[in-house]
Amino acid sequence: MAKIQSGKNATKKEVVIEKAALLFKVKGYSAASMRELADTLGIEAPSLYNYIGSKSELLQSICIKMANEFTANLNIVDNTAESTVAKIEAVIRFHIQMMINNFNEVFVANHEWKHLKEPLLSDFLNQRRNYEKRLMLIVEIGVEKKELKNINSYVTVLTILSAVRGLEFWYGHKKNVTQQVLENDMVNHLLNGIIN
Amino acid sequence: MAKIQSGKNATKKEVVIEKAALLFKVKGYSAASMRELADTLGIEAPSLYNYIGSKSELLQSICIKMANEFTANLNIVDNTAESTVAKIEAVIRFHIQMMINNFNEVFVANHEWKHLKEPLLSDFLNQRRNYEKRLMLIVEIGVEKKELKNINSYVTVLTILSAVRGLEFWYGHKKNVTQQVLENDMVNHLLNGIIN
DNA sequence: CCTACCGATCGGTAGG
DNA sequence: CCTACCGATCGGTAGG
Numbered sequence: 001m002a003k004i005q006s007g008k009n010a011t012k013k014e015v016v017i018e019k020a021a022l023l024f025k026v027k028g029y030s031a032a033s034m035r036e037l038a039d040t041l042g043i044e045a046p047s048l049y050n051y052i053g054s055k056s057e058l059l060q061s062i063c064i065k066m067a068n069e070f071t072a073n074l075n076i077v078d079n080t081a082e083s084t085v086a087k088i089e090a091v092i093r094f095h096i097q098m099m100i101n102n103f104n105e106v107f108v109a110n111h112e113w114k115h116l117k118e119p120l121l122s123d124f125l126n127q128r129r130n131y132e133k134r135l136m137l138i139v140e141i142g143v144e145k146k147e148l149k150n151i152n153s154y155v156t157v158l159t160i161l162s163a164v165r166g167l168e169f170w171y172g173h174k175k176n177v178t179q180q181v182l183e184n185d186m187v188n189h190l191l192n193g194i195i196n
Numbered sequence: 197m198a199k200i201q202s203g204k205n206a207t208k209k210e211v212v213i214e215k216a217a218l219l220f221k222v223k224g225y226s227a228a229s230m231r232e233l234a235d236t237l238g239i240e241a242p243s244l245y246n247y248i249g250s251k252s253e254l255l256q257s258i259c260i261k262m263a264n265e266f267t268a269n270l271n272i273v274d275n276t277a278e279s280t281v282a283k284i285e286a287v288i289r290f291h292i293q294m295m296i297n298n299f300n301e302v303f304v305a306n307h308e309w310k311h312l313k314e315p316l317l318s319d320f321l322n323q324r325r326n327y328e329k330r331l332m333l334i335v336e337i338g339v340e341k342k343e344l345k346n347i348n349s350y351v352t353v354l355t356i357l358s359a360v361r362g363l364e365f366w367y368g369h370k371k372n373v374t375q376q377v378l379e380n381d382m383v384n385h386l387l388n389g390i391i392n
Numbered sequence: 393c394c395t396a397c398c399g400a401t402c403g404g405t406a407g408g
Numbered sequence: 409c410c411t412a413c414c415g416a417t418c419g420g421t422a423g424g
Contacts, residue, residue, distance in 0.1 A: 028310065030226035034403060046404075047409045055403065085391060111307070114224065139390075149392050154373050155381040156390060158366055159359045166358020177350050185351040193389030194335075194352060195281060196345050230419060242420075243393045251419065 013051045016041065020058040021104035029059055029112040059112060060120055066109035067127045069098065074134055084142030088160070089187055091135065095164035096183050099171065107168055132157055160190055209247045212237065216254040217300035225255055225308040255308060256316055262305035263323045265294065270330055280338030284356070285383055287331065291360035292379050295367065303364055328353055356386055 019040045023032045034055055038045040052058060073094045077087050098106050113124050135157045142148035148156075163186065170182060215236045219228045230251055234241040248254060269290045273283050294302050309320050331353045338344035344352075359382065366378060 028224060028226055030224055031311065033401080035401090044410060046406095046411085049404070050409070115227065146392055148390050149388075151385065151390055152373060152377055152381045154369075155378055156385060158362055159382055159385045162362020162365070163355045163359045166354055166361065169358070170354055173350075177348060181348055182351055185348045186355055189347065189352060189355045189386075189389075191389050191391055193385075193387050194344050194347055195387055196342055229417080231417090240394060242395085242422095245420070246393070 016048065016051050017058055017061050018104075021062050021108050024059065024062070024108045024112055025104045029108075029115045056115075056117055059108070059115060060117075062105050063109045063113050063116060063124055064120070066098075066102070066105055067124060067131075069102075070094075070131060071127060074131060078134065078138075084138055084145065084147045085191060087138050088142075089191065092160060092164055092187050092190060093183060095161075096167060096179075096186070099164070099167040100179060103168070103171055110165060110168070132161070135161070163190055212244065212247050213254055213257050214300075217258050217304050220255065220258070220304045220308055221300045225304075225311045252311075252313055255304070255311060256313075258301050259305045259309050259312060259320055260316070262294075262298070262301055263320060263327075265298075266290075266327060267323060270327060274330065274334075280334055280341065280343045281387060283334050284331075284338075285387065288356060288360055288383050288386060289379060291357075292363060292375075292382070295360070295363040296375065299364070299367055306361060306364070328357070331357070359386055 016037070020032075020037055023037050023040065026032075027036075034048055035045045038048050041048075074091065077090045077094075080087070080090075082090070113121070116124055136153040139148065139151070139153040139156050143150055143153070167182075167186075170177065212233070216228075216233055219233050219236065222228075223232075230244055231241045234244050237244075270287065273286045273290075276283070276286075278286070309317070312320055332349040335344065335347070335349040335352050339346055339349070363378075363382075366373065
Protein backbone atom coordinates (compact mmCIF):
# COMPACT_ATOMS: atom_id res chain seq x y z
CA MET A 1 0.00 0.00 0.00
CA ALA A 2 1.54 3.29 -1.09
CA LYS A 3 1.67 5.88 1.68
CA ILE A 4 0.76 9.26 0.27
CA GLN A 5 1.04 12.02 2.85
CA SER A 6 -1.38 14.71 1.76
CA GLY A 7 -1.45 18.11 3.40
CA LYS A 8 -4.84 17.29 4.79
CA ASN A 9 -3.65 14.01 6.28
CA ALA A 10 -0.66 15.69 7.90
CA THR A 11 -2.94 18.21 9.54
CA LYS A 12 -5.31 15.58 10.81
CA LYS A 13 -2.41 13.59 12.20
CA GLU A 14 -1.33 16.64 14.15
CA VAL A 15 -4.80 16.97 15.58
CA VAL A 16 -4.70 13.34 16.68
CA ILE A 17 -1.35 13.87 18.38
CA GLU A 18 -2.64 16.97 20.11
CA LYS A 19 -5.69 15.17 21.46
CA ALA A 20 -3.53 12.23 22.45
CA ALA A 21 -1.27 14.53 24.48
CA LEU A 22 -4.26 15.79 26.42
CA LEU A 23 -5.60 12.30 27.01
CA PHE A 24 -2.23 10.86 28.01
CA LYS A 25 -1.77 13.71 30.45
CA VAL A 26 -5.14 13.17 32.11
CA LYS A 27 -5.20 9.37 32.21
CA GLY A 28 -1.61 8.35 31.78
CA TYR A 29 -0.39 6.52 28.68
CA SER A 30 -1.32 3.00 29.76
CA ALA A 31 -4.75 3.86 31.08
CA ALA A 32 -5.65 5.90 28.00
CA SER A 33 -7.46 3.80 25.41
CA MET A 34 -7.53 4.30 21.68
CA ARG A 35 -11.32 4.07 21.81
CA GLU A 36 -11.43 7.04 24.14
CA LEU A 37 -9.03 8.97 21.95
CA ALA A 38 -11.23 8.23 18.94
CA ASP A 39 -14.24 9.48 20.92
CA THR A 40 -12.65 12.89 21.47
CA LEU A 41 -12.23 13.12 17.70
CA GLY A 42 -15.74 11.96 16.91
CA ILE A 43 -14.64 8.85 15.04
CA GLU A 44 -14.42 5.10 15.66
CA ALA A 45 -11.22 3.58 17.04
CA PRO A 46 -10.16 1.71 13.89
CA SER A 47 -10.35 4.95 11.90
CA LEU A 48 -7.46 6.34 13.93
CA TYR A 49 -5.14 4.02 12.07
CA ASN A 50 -5.68 5.95 8.87
CA TYR A 51 -3.67 8.76 10.43
CA ILE A 52 -1.25 7.04 12.76
CA GLY A 53 0.60 3.75 12.90
CA SER A 54 0.10 2.80 16.51
CA LYS A 55 -0.56 4.05 20.01
CA SER A 56 3.11 3.90 20.82
CA GLU A 57 3.91 6.07 17.80
CA LEU A 58 1.83 8.84 19.33
CA LEU A 59 3.92 8.80 22.50
CA GLN A 60 7.10 8.79 20.43
CA SER A 61 6.05 11.82 18.42
CA ILE A 62 5.32 13.78 21.58
CA CYS A 63 8.47 12.84 23.48
CA ILE A 64 10.86 13.32 20.56
CA LYS A 65 9.35 16.65 19.60
CA MET A 66 9.70 18.03 23.11
CA ALA A 67 13.24 16.73 23.58
CA ASN A 68 14.25 18.37 20.31
CA GLU A 69 12.74 21.71 21.25
CA PHE A 70 14.67 21.87 24.50
CA THR A 71 17.89 20.82 22.81
CA ALA A 72 17.42 23.40 20.07
CA ASN A 73 16.98 26.17 22.63
CA LEU A 74 20.08 25.12 24.51
CA ASN A 75 22.03 25.29 21.25
CA ILE A 76 20.97 28.88 20.87
CA VAL A 77 21.71 29.83 24.47
CA ASP A 78 25.05 28.07 24.39
CA ASN A 79 26.16 30.07 21.37
CA THR A 80 25.53 33.46 22.94
CA ALA A 81 28.36 35.33 24.64
CA GLU A 82 26.26 36.03 27.71
CA SER A 83 27.36 35.52 31.30
CA THR A 84 26.68 32.24 33.06
CA VAL A 85 23.92 33.77 35.10
CA ALA A 86 22.24 35.16 31.98
CA LYS A 87 22.44 31.75 30.31
CA ILE A 88 20.91 30.01 33.28
CA GLU A 89 18.20 32.60 33.47
CA ALA A 90 17.46 32.15 29.76
CA VAL A 91 17.13 28.39 30.22
CA ILE A 92 14.82 28.78 33.19
CA ARG A 93 12.63 31.22 31.31
CA PHE A 94 12.50 28.93 28.28
CA HIS A 95 11.30 26.05 30.44
CA ILE A 96 8.59 28.27 31.86
CA GLN A 97 7.53 29.37 28.38
CA MET A 98 7.40 25.78 27.17
CA MET A 99 5.31 24.76 30.13
CA ILE A 100 2.85 27.51 29.31
CA ASN A 101 2.69 27.08 25.53
CA ASN A 102 2.96 23.30 25.25
CA PHE A 103 1.72 22.16 28.60
CA ASN A 104 0.17 18.83 27.62
CA GLU A 105 3.09 17.69 25.52
CA VAL A 106 5.73 18.76 28.03
CA PHE A 107 3.78 17.01 30.76
CA VAL A 108 3.52 13.79 28.77
CA ALA A 109 7.21 13.85 27.83
CA ASN A 110 8.08 14.35 31.50
CA HIS A 111 5.78 11.67 32.88
CA GLU A 112 5.20 8.99 30.28
CA TRP A 113 8.58 8.54 28.60
CA LYS A 114 9.05 5.28 30.47
CA HIS A 115 6.50 3.68 28.15
CA LEU A 116 8.62 4.38 25.08
CA LYS A 117 9.88 1.28 23.32
CA GLU A 118 13.51 0.62 22.56
CA PRO A 119 15.54 1.96 20.94
CA LEU A 120 13.62 5.21 21.37
CA LEU A 121 13.64 4.91 25.12
CA SER A 122 17.43 4.88 25.17
CA ASP A 123 17.58 7.70 22.65
CA PHE A 124 15.30 9.82 24.77
CA LEU A 125 17.19 9.19 28.00
CA ASN A 126 20.54 9.82 26.32
CA GLN A 127 19.31 13.09 24.95
CA ARG A 128 18.07 14.15 28.38
CA ARG A 129 21.28 13.12 30.05
CA ASN A 130 23.22 15.07 27.46
CA TYR A 131 21.05 18.12 28.07
CA GLU A 132 21.81 17.91 31.78
CA LYS A 133 25.51 17.52 31.17
CA ARG A 134 25.61 20.62 29.00
CA LEU A 135 23.84 22.57 31.72
CA MET A 136 26.33 21.26 34.24
CA LEU A 137 29.14 22.52 32.06
CA ILE A 138 27.62 25.99 32.02
CA VAL A 139 27.46 25.92 35.82
CA GLU A 140 31.04 24.67 36.10
CA ILE A 141 32.32 27.48 33.93
CA GLY A 142 30.39 29.93 36.09
CA VAL A 143 32.06 28.51 39.20
CA GLU A 144 35.45 28.73 37.58
CA LYS A 145 34.86 32.35 36.64
CA LYS A 146 33.73 33.05 40.24
CA GLU A 147 30.39 34.13 38.88
CA LEU A 148 28.81 31.40 40.93
CA LYS A 149 29.52 30.07 44.41
CA ASN A 150 31.59 26.94 44.70
CA ILE A 151 28.64 24.64 44.19
CA ASN A 152 28.21 21.10 42.96
CA SER A 153 27.10 21.37 39.33
CA TYR A 154 25.01 18.21 39.42
CA VAL A 155 22.97 19.28 42.42
CA THR A 156 22.53 22.75 40.97
CA VAL A 157 21.20 21.49 37.65
CA LEU A 158 19.00 18.94 39.40
CA THR A 159 17.52 21.64 41.62
CA ILE A 160 16.86 24.02 38.74
CA LEU A 161 15.37 21.45 36.38
CA SER A 162 13.21 19.98 39.11
CA ALA A 163 11.93 23.39 40.14
CA VAL A 164 10.89 24.44 36.64
CA ARG A 165 9.34 21.07 36.06
CA GLY A 166 7.17 21.72 39.09
CA LEU A 167 5.40 24.41 37.08
CA GLU A 168 3.02 21.68 36.05
CA PHE A 169 1.39 22.12 39.45
CA TRP A 170 1.00 25.82 38.92
CA TYR A 171 -0.83 25.28 35.66
CA GLY A 172 -4.01 24.28 37.43
CA HIS A 173 -3.89 27.26 39.80
CA LYS A 174 -3.12 30.04 37.34
CA LYS A 175 -5.62 32.39 38.94
CA ASN A 176 -3.65 33.04 42.12
CA VAL A 177 -0.35 34.01 40.56
CA THR A 178 0.29 35.75 37.26
CA GLN A 179 2.84 34.38 34.84
CA GLN A 180 5.04 37.44 35.37
CA VAL A 181 5.22 37.00 39.15
CA LEU A 182 5.80 33.30 38.78
CA GLU A 183 8.57 33.67 36.24
CA ASN A 184 10.39 36.47 38.02
CA ASP A 185 10.05 35.05 41.52
CA MET A 186 11.20 31.59 40.50
CA VAL A 187 14.20 32.94 38.59
CA ASN A 188 15.04 35.09 41.59
CA HIS A 189 14.64 32.24 44.03
CA LEU A 190 16.84 29.90 42.03
CA LEU A 191 19.54 32.53 41.52
CA ASN A 192 19.47 34.59 44.71
CA GLY A 193 17.72 32.49 47.30
CA ILE A 194 15.04 33.69 49.67
CA ILE A 195 16.86 34.86 52.78
CA ASN A 196 16.75 38.58 53.49
CA MET B 197 -16.62 -14.26 56.17
CA ALA B 198 -14.88 -13.26 59.39
CA LYS B 199 -11.70 -11.31 58.78
CA ILE B 200 -9.08 -12.34 61.28
CA GLN B 201 -5.92 -10.31 60.95
CA SER B 202 -3.13 -12.51 62.28
CA GLY B 203 0.32 -11.14 62.86
CA LYS B 204 1.60 -13.29 60.05
CA ASN B 205 -1.02 -12.05 57.63
CA ALA B 206 -0.25 -8.45 58.46
CA THR B 207 3.40 -9.05 57.73
CA LYS B 208 2.72 -10.72 54.42
CA LYS B 209 0.40 -7.94 53.42
CA GLU B 210 3.18 -5.48 54.08
CA VAL B 211 5.49 -7.46 51.87
CA VAL B 212 2.91 -7.38 49.09
CA ILE B 213 2.58 -3.61 49.42
CA GLU B 214 6.33 -3.20 49.36
CA LYS B 215 6.69 -5.24 46.18
CA ALA B 216 3.74 -3.41 44.66
CA ALA B 217 5.43 -0.07 45.30
CA LEU B 218 8.50 -1.24 43.42
CA LEU B 219 6.46 -2.59 40.53
CA PHE B 220 4.22 0.49 40.31
CA LYS B 221 7.31 2.67 40.26
CA VAL B 222 8.96 0.76 37.44
CA LYS B 223 5.93 0.12 35.23
CA GLY B 224 3.38 2.66 36.37
CA TYR B 225 0.16 1.65 38.12
CA SER B 226 -1.89 0.91 35.03
CA ALA B 227 0.79 -1.03 33.20
CA ALA B 228 1.64 -3.13 36.25
CA SER B 229 -0.29 -6.38 36.30
CA MET B 230 -1.31 -8.43 39.30
CA ARG B 231 0.17 -11.48 37.61
CA GLU B 232 3.54 -9.79 37.48
CA LEU B 233 3.23 -8.72 41.10
CA ALA B 234 2.41 -12.30 42.06
CA ASP B 235 5.48 -13.46 40.13
CA THR B 236 7.80 -11.30 42.22
CA LEU B 237 6.35 -12.99 45.30
CA GLY B 238 6.60 -16.50 43.89
CA ILE B 239 2.85 -17.14 43.97
CA GLU B 240 -0.04 -17.24 41.52
CA ALA B 241 -2.12 -14.13 40.91
CA PRO B 242 -5.32 -15.31 42.60
CA SER B 243 -3.37 -16.03 45.79
CA LEU B 244 -2.68 -12.33 46.18
CA TYR B 245 -6.30 -11.84 47.14
CA ASN B 246 -5.74 -13.71 50.37
CA TYR B 247 -3.69 -10.75 51.55
CA ILE B 248 -5.24 -7.78 49.82
CA GLY B 249 -8.66 -6.73 48.60
CA SER B 250 -7.81 -5.30 45.23
CA LYS B 251 -5.15 -3.71 43.08
CA SER B 252 -6.52 -0.28 43.82
CA GLU B 253 -6.27 -0.93 47.57
CA LEU B 254 -2.52 -1.33 47.15
CA LEU B 255 -2.22 2.10 45.62
CA GLN B 256 -4.40 3.57 48.35
CA SER B 257 -2.25 2.11 51.11
CA ILE B 258 0.89 3.57 49.60
CA CYS B 259 -0.48 7.04 48.89
CA ILE B 260 -2.24 7.46 52.23
CA LYS B 261 0.75 6.24 54.20
CA MET B 262 3.09 8.69 52.51
CA ALA B 263 0.69 11.63 52.82
CA ASN B 264 0.34 10.92 56.52
CA GLU B 265 4.08 10.74 57.10
CA PHE B 266 4.64 14.15 55.53
CA THR B 267 1.75 15.66 57.45
CA ALA B 268 3.00 14.19 60.73
CA ASN B 269 6.44 15.69 60.19
CA LEU B 270 4.98 19.08 59.43
CA ASN B 271 3.03 18.91 62.67
CA ILE B 272 6.27 18.42 64.55
CA VAL B 273 8.13 21.16 62.70
CA ASP B 274 5.24 23.57 63.08
CA ASN B 275 5.22 23.14 66.84
CA THR B 276 8.85 24.03 67.33
CA ALA B 277 9.84 27.59 68.18
CA GLU B 278 12.48 27.70 65.51
CA SER B 279 13.00 30.49 63.01
CA THR B 280 11.29 30.38 59.65
CA VAL B 281 14.52 29.52 57.91
CA ALA B 282 15.15 26.65 60.32
CA LYS B 283 11.65 25.32 59.75
CA ILE B 284 12.02 25.44 56.00
CA GLU B 285 15.38 23.74 56.25
CA ALA B 286 13.88 21.03 58.44
CA VAL B 287 11.13 20.39 55.91
CA ILE B 288 13.60 20.21 53.03
CA ARG B 289 15.79 17.78 54.91
CA PHE B 290 12.82 15.62 55.82
CA HIS B 291 11.81 15.36 52.17
CA ILE B 292 15.33 14.31 51.31
CA GLN B 293 15.33 11.70 54.06
CA MET B 294 11.98 10.33 52.93
CA MET B 295 13.20 10.10 49.36
CA ILE B 296 16.16 8.08 50.54
CA ASN B 297 14.42 5.79 53.02
CA ASN B 298 11.10 5.24 51.24
CA PHE B 299 12.00 5.89 47.66
CA ASN B 300 9.56 3.54 45.94
CA GLU B 301 6.57 4.57 47.98
CA VAL B 302 7.29 8.30 47.76
CA PHE B 303 7.75 7.93 44.02
CA VAL B 304 4.46 6.09 43.61
CA ALA B 305 2.56 8.58 45.75
CA ASN B 306 4.04 11.41 43.66
CA HIS B 307 3.36 9.85 40.26
CA GLU B 308 0.43 7.49 40.48
CA TRP B 309 -2.06 9.25 42.78
CA LYS B 310 -4.19 10.14 39.77
CA HIS B 311 -5.29 6.51 39.60
CA LEU B 312 -6.82 6.66 43.07
CA LYS B 313 -10.58 6.19 43.14
CA GLU B 314 -12.96 8.64 44.73
CA PRO B 315 -13.38 9.61 47.47
CA LEU B 316 -9.75 8.82 48.20
CA LEU B 317 -8.52 10.85 45.27
CA SER B 318 -10.14 13.98 46.69
CA ASP B 319 -8.88 13.19 50.18
CA PHE B 320 -5.36 12.84 48.91
CA LEU B 321 -5.44 16.07 46.91
CA ASN B 322 -7.00 17.97 49.79
CA GLN B 323 -4.32 16.74 52.14
CA ARG B 324 -1.60 17.78 49.72
CA ARG B 325 -3.17 21.17 49.15
CA ASN B 326 -3.40 21.63 52.90
CA TYR B 327 0.25 20.71 53.31
CA GLU B 328 1.19 23.34 50.74
CA LYS B 329 -0.95 25.97 52.43
CA ARG B 330 0.70 25.36 55.77
CA LEU B 331 4.12 25.73 54.18
CA MET B 332 2.96 28.93 52.53
CA LEU B 333 1.94 30.24 55.94
CA ILE B 334 5.40 29.54 57.31
CA VAL B 335 6.88 31.50 54.41
CA GLU B 336 4.45 34.37 54.90
CA ILE B 337 5.35 34.69 58.55
CA GLY B 338 9.00 34.70 57.55
CA VAL B 339 8.33 37.55 55.12
CA GLU B 340 6.43 39.48 57.77
CA LYS B 341 9.28 39.08 60.23
CA LYS B 342 11.72 40.24 57.52
CA GLU B 343 13.51 36.94 57.84
CA LEU B 344 12.77 36.33 54.19
CA LYS B 345 12.72 38.62 51.18
CA ASN B 346 9.41 39.96 50.02
CA ILE B 347 8.60 36.87 47.99
CA ASN B 348 5.41 35.26 46.77
CA SER B 349 4.69 32.40 49.16
CA TYR B 350 3.03 30.24 46.53
CA VAL B 351 5.95 30.40 44.13
CA THR B 352 8.40 29.81 46.95
CA VAL B 353 6.66 26.68 48.18
CA LEU B 354 6.20 25.44 44.64
CA THR B 355 9.89 25.90 43.93
CA ILE B 356 11.00 24.16 47.10
CA LEU B 357 8.62 21.21 46.83
CA SER B 358 9.40 20.72 43.17
CA ALA B 359 13.13 20.80 43.80
CA VAL B 360 13.07 18.19 46.56
CA ARG B 361 10.75 16.05 44.51
CA GLY B 362 13.39 16.06 41.81
CA LEU B 363 15.55 13.96 44.08
CA GLU B 364 13.95 10.99 42.40
CA PHE B 365 16.32 11.61 39.50
CA TRP B 366 19.31 11.61 41.79
CA TYR B 367 18.40 8.24 43.19
CA GLY B 368 19.65 6.44 40.11
CA HIS B 369 22.94 8.33 40.04
CA LYS B 370 23.91 8.10 43.70
CA LYS B 371 27.51 7.29 42.85
CA ASN B 372 28.45 10.76 41.63
CA VAL B 373 27.21 12.75 44.60
CA THR B 374 27.07 11.73 48.24
CA GLN B 375 23.95 12.25 50.26
CA GLN B 376 25.72 14.85 52.41
CA VAL B 377 26.73 17.00 49.46
CA LEU B 378 23.32 16.66 47.90
CA GLU B 379 21.45 17.58 51.05
CA ASN B 380 23.65 20.53 52.00
CA ASP B 381 23.98 21.94 48.51
CA MET B 382 20.29 21.75 47.80
CA VAL B 383 19.36 23.36 51.12
CA ASN B 384 21.92 26.06 50.42
CA HIS B 385 20.72 26.62 46.88
CA LEU B 386 17.09 26.93 47.92
CA LEU B 387 17.88 29.27 50.81
CA ASN B 388 20.83 31.32 49.58
CA GLY B 389 20.87 31.00 45.81
CA ILE B 390 23.92 30.32 43.70
CA ILE B 391 25.30 33.72 42.76
CA ASN B 392 28.66 34.64 44.25
C1' DC C 393 -2.11 -21.24 48.26
C1' DC C 394 -3.71 -23.60 43.73
C1' DT C 395 -6.49 -24.72 39.15
C1' DA C 396 -9.95 -23.39 36.31
C1' DC C 397 -12.21 -19.88 34.53
C1' DC C 398 -15.17 -15.47 33.66
C1' DG C 399 -16.59 -11.03 31.61
C1' DA C 400 -14.48 -6.88 30.14
C1' DT C 401 -11.42 -4.40 27.64
C1' DC C 402 -7.38 -3.75 25.17
C1' DG C 403 -4.58 -2.54 20.49
C1' DG C 404 -5.06 -3.53 16.12
C1' DT C 405 -6.58 -5.89 11.32
C1' DA C 406 -9.63 -7.26 7.36
C1' DG C 407 -12.32 -5.71 4.08
C1' DG C 408 -14.89 -2.51 2.20
C1' DC D 409 -14.19 6.50 7.68
C1' DC D 410 -17.18 2.27 9.11
C1' DT D 411 -18.67 -2.71 10.78
C1' DA D 412 -17.19 -6.87 12.27
C1' DC D 413 -14.04 -9.14 14.63
C1' DC D 414 -9.50 -11.30 16.55
C1' DG D 415 -6.06 -12.83 19.96
C1' DA D 416 -4.15 -11.23 24.16
C1' DT D 417 -4.43 -9.73 28.57
C1' DC D 418 -6.61 -7.72 32.31
C1' DG D 419 -8.63 -7.80 37.51
C1' DG D 420 -10.92 -10.79 39.99
C1' DT D 421 -14.06 -15.07 41.63
C1' DA D 422 -15.40 -19.99 42.64
C1' DG D 423 -14.26 -23.72 44.89
C1' DG D 424 -11.29 -26.33 47.08
